[in-house]
Amino acid sequence: MRYADVAKAERIRIYDVARVAGVSVATASKALNDTGRMTDATRQRVKQTAAALGFRPNAMARALTQQRSFTIGLLTNDTYGRFTLPVMAGINEALVDHGVSVFLCGIEDDAALAALHVDAMLDKQVDGIIATGKRIDRRLPVDLSGLQVPVVYAFTEGPDDAVTLVSDDEQGARQATEWLLGRGRRRLAHVTGPQSFASVTARARAFSAVAGADAAIVYGPWSEAWGHEAVAQFWSSDATRPDAIFCGNDQIARGVVDALRERGVAVPEDVSVVGFDNWEIVAAATRPPLTTVDMNLKELGREAGRLILELAEGKPVEPGVRKLPCKLVVRQSCGGDALAPRNKGEALQEV
Structure with a gap:
């Protein structure tokens, strides 16, 4: 029987699939459900026949069975x-x-x-x-x-x-911090969210373990405004200004990048910035595009x-x-090695 002849039927049934494939109904059912013993060729032939006929199992019957x-x-x-x-x-x-x-x-x-x-x-x-x-x-x-x-x-x-x-928040934070150190940055700071979040404490702990106990960590809201405020704190302080800022999320990182640009500080030439989340709508729209940790x-x-x-x-x-x-998605906000061009001039590399 030809596919076209069977396909004219109002509803394709498993009996039709079995007939066209040249097998019993029981064999057709086992092949489609990946059960039973048969050759790979037979199982594949039944599945190809079902696809060609447009067969869709009856959900209720399948559930009952x-x-x-x-x-x-x-x-x-x-x-x-x-x-x-x-x-x-x-x-x-x-x-x-x-x-x-x-x-x-x-x-x-x-x-x-x-x-x-x-x-x-x-x-x-x-x-x-x-x-x-x-x-x-x-x-x-x-x-x-x-x-x-x-x-x-x-x-x-x-x-x-x-x-x-x-x-794995600690692994992601550790990878980001090691990447910044690998780009030659030595004065690292971490701008992150509220300490009441387990993810915040885990990322801060990993950052300190890699960057050193003296590396600055500041806590605040999950917002761009907090990124602006944190940069204002660093740049108004008598302490040495950071040359790399690892942020607890991409919203904070975008605020940090904007605040640095407003002060005439070039990213990434003067300061590298890395976020966390890889929220595409934020990371890709940041200028320069944001290097960030993807939580997978x-x-x-x-x-x-x-x-x-x-x-x-x-x-x-x-x-x-x-x-x-997690994995580090490298764009243009942290500097370092030249990366292959992507859409609209964006560079991206997964580490």
């Missing part, structure tokens, strides 16, 4: 999406090839709303829940322990016996998706906190 809903709940209090969106992109990439969809619920910091959404997820019989947020040292306002479905925590605090994924949130999301699938399939996953490495 495998006793799974093929949906994962994603719960977040990061309603702005700064951290959740890249995490979700990674989760989707990990799940899409397995036919699993993501059910996203924003809860802000409302405990009642969070409980409502968790109930909705359970009513939809999700195969698991991924909890994510806007900082690694705060839990979402809902207790997810004791649920009948597995839970993975990504970029938010989880219980001690849970599977939790975070970016998309990769963190991929790993969360992979782990929730393993848990949903009943596979053992060791609990505990897993730290994923």
Whole structure:
């Protein structure tokens, strides 16, 4: 039977796929679900036939057969999406090839709303829940322990016996500081956010370990205005002015770069500046484009998706906190080696 003849049918069924591929319905089902024993050639032929016919499995029948809903709940209090969106992109990439969809619920910091959404997820019989947020040292306002479905925590605090994924803040800060020293800078300063954040203390600790105990660290809000204020403090002080400033996030770094330019201080010729986050909308728009630490949130999301699938399939996953490495994205604000040109004159290199 030709593809075109079958494709005219109102709905392509697995019986059609089996008939065109020349196999039994049972073999076609096993091939499409990557189960059973058969040759690679047979499995590939069935999949190619299904794709050519435009076959789409009946989600309800599939769920009943495998006793799974093929949906994962994603719960977040990061309603702005700064951290959740890249995490979700990674989760989707990990799940899409397995036919699993993501059910996203924003809860802000409302405990009642969070409980409502968790109930909705359970009513939809999700195969698991991924909890994510806007900082690694705060839990979402809902207790997810004791649920009948597995839970993975990504970029938010989880219980001690849970599977939790975070970016390695110390490794990222250490890499940025070592890079500045490698560019010949010797008078380093760190301008960062509030000390109440675990990520702030971790980055400051790594900075001091590399730059030395005498290197200046100043704490303030997560804002461009604080970057301006910190530069004003350094340049009005009798102390030696820094020749490199490592910032706790990209917003602070942009304020630092602007404040230096207003004082006639050239970046990176006179002072190198490095941020943290690799928030493209800020880093790429800074002039010069900002060298910054990428927290690899998309990769963190991929790993969360992979782990929730393993848990949903009943596979053992060791609990505990897993730290994923950051990477330094080198643009033009720190100087050093010449870099290959990119879009609109921007230079970029991943370290």
